[in-house]
Amino acid sequence: MKTVVTEKKSSIGVIIAILVILIAAIIGWYMNREDNLHPSSETAELDADLVHVASTVGGRLIDLRVKVNQHVKKGDLLYRIDPEPYQIAVAQAQANLDIATAKVDDDKRSVAVKTRNAEVAKSQVAKAKNERDIAARTTARLHPLAEQAYIPWQEFDQSRTSLHNAELAYTQAQQQNNAAEIAIGDLKTALASQEASKAALEHAKYELRQTVVTAPADGYISSLNIKKGEVLTASQVLFTLIVDDEWFSIANIREVHLFPIHLHECATVYSMINRKIPIKGYVDSIGWGVATSDSSTPGRELPTVARQMDWVHVAQRFPVRIRLEGADPRLLRLGTTSTVEIGYGAACH
Numbered sequence: 001m002k003t004v005v006t007e008k009k010s011s012i013g014v015i016i017a018i019l020v021i022l023i024a025a026i027i028g029w030y031m032n033r034e035d036n037l038h039p040s041s042e043t044a045e046l047d048a049d050l051v052h053v054a055s056t057v058g059g060r061l062i063d064l065r066v067k068v069n070q071h072v073k074k075g076d077l078l079y080r081i082d083p084e085p086y087q088i089a090v091a092q093a094q095a096n097l098d099i100a101t102a103k104v105d106d107d108k109r110s111v112a113v114k115t116r117n118a119e120v121a122k123s124q125v126a127k128a129k130n131e132r133d134i135a136a137r138t139t140a141r142l143h144p145l146a147e148q149a150y151i152p153w154q155e156f157d158q159s160r161t162s163l164h165n166a167e168l169a170y171t172q173a174q175q176q177n178n179a180a181e182i183a184i185g186d187l188k189t190a191l192a193s194q195e196a197s198k199a200a201l202e203h204a205k206y207e208l209r210q211t212v213v214t215a216p217a218d219g220y221i222s223s224l225n226i227k228k229g230e231v232l233t234a235s236q237v238l239f240t241l242i243v244d245d246e247w248f249s250i251a252n253i254r255e256v257h258l259f260p261i262h263l264h265e266c267a268t269v270y271s272m273i274n275r276k277i278p279i280k281g282y283v284d285s286i287g288w289g290v291a292t293s294d295s296s297t298p299g300r301e302l303p304t305v306a307r308q309m310d311w312v313h314v315a316q317r318f319p320v321r322i323r324l325e326g327a328d329p330r331l332l333r334l335g336t337t338s339t340v341e342i343g344y345g346a347a348c349h
Contacts, residue, residue: 040251044322050240054213090208246324249279253317
């Protein structure tokens with residue numbers, strides 16, 4: 001009788017063990033399925049766009065209106081560089097433009113005078129041609145009369161001398177006309193110089209405007225470590241502006257879990273500042289490449305994401321960018337660790 005009871009207990013124990021293993025397998029299968037269908041990450045980071053604030057001109061910093069961690073609005077004055085050298089440059093460029101403009105006016109008058117002289121020279125050519133033709137006809141009429149002694153040879157010789165003088169005068173008139181036309185020239189050089197002076201003036205005005213630096217967007221001042229009086233070089237970054245109009249969470253997802261992720265899919269994000277408050281987000285983009293030990297090329301950087309060990313192999317991870325919506329600003333700080341649940345979670349219900 002005891003043997004039968006013992007066998008029954010053993011059978012029940014085996015059944016219970018099999019059920020436990022089966023339930024564990026089902027639970028493991030279900031969790032793996034859910035993990036594949038709804039990828040998640042507990043090592044994501046909050047991210048935002050950055051603007052490295054600098055001016056394209058250098059000079060002495062005379063006015064600094066912000067301090068580190070201060071929030072600014074787009075268009076707020078951040079700092080000013082001493083404008084005096086650039087004001088002088090504008091005045092010099094304006095004077096050069098005035099000189100170039102005056103030169104254009106002078107050349108216009110000169111061209112007008114030379115054009116008129118050319119017209120006079122042209123009329124002198126026509127007059128000299130007429131006088132030569134008259135002298136030629138007169139000489140032609142007198143030649144037979146001189147041969148028949150109707151007129152003295154002296155008169156004929158005088159007509160020939162007059163023809164020679166008329167031909168010489170005609171040649172000289174043509175030469176003067178050609179010289180007058182060449183002397184007219186044009187305004188191309190003067191006009192080009194004027195345009196160059198205009199461009200130089202606009203560049204000087206542009207540099208003067210760059211002495212006043214305003215906020216390009218709403219955001220927070222970071223990495224500010226400078227005081228008034230510092231001499232800045234052109235394009236020297238004074239501080240970084242963390243733009244706060246858009247916030248993201250960057251989740252590095254294993255490659256085996258990327259396939260079910262779709263653009264604009266809902267996601268739930270928890271900031272480590274307060275893990276009890278869910279933040280709603282949407283998949284904004286999925287990384288198309290990451291740097292590897294074999295493919296990274298200097299000067300053409302790709303995102304660097306550490307591989308993650310799983311049971312089979314060292315899985316590569318790719319950054320998935322989640323755009324956050326309506327989040328409490330107190331939860332948002334650049335670099336904060338966050339948890340991301342893609343396709344499910346409290347914010348997606």
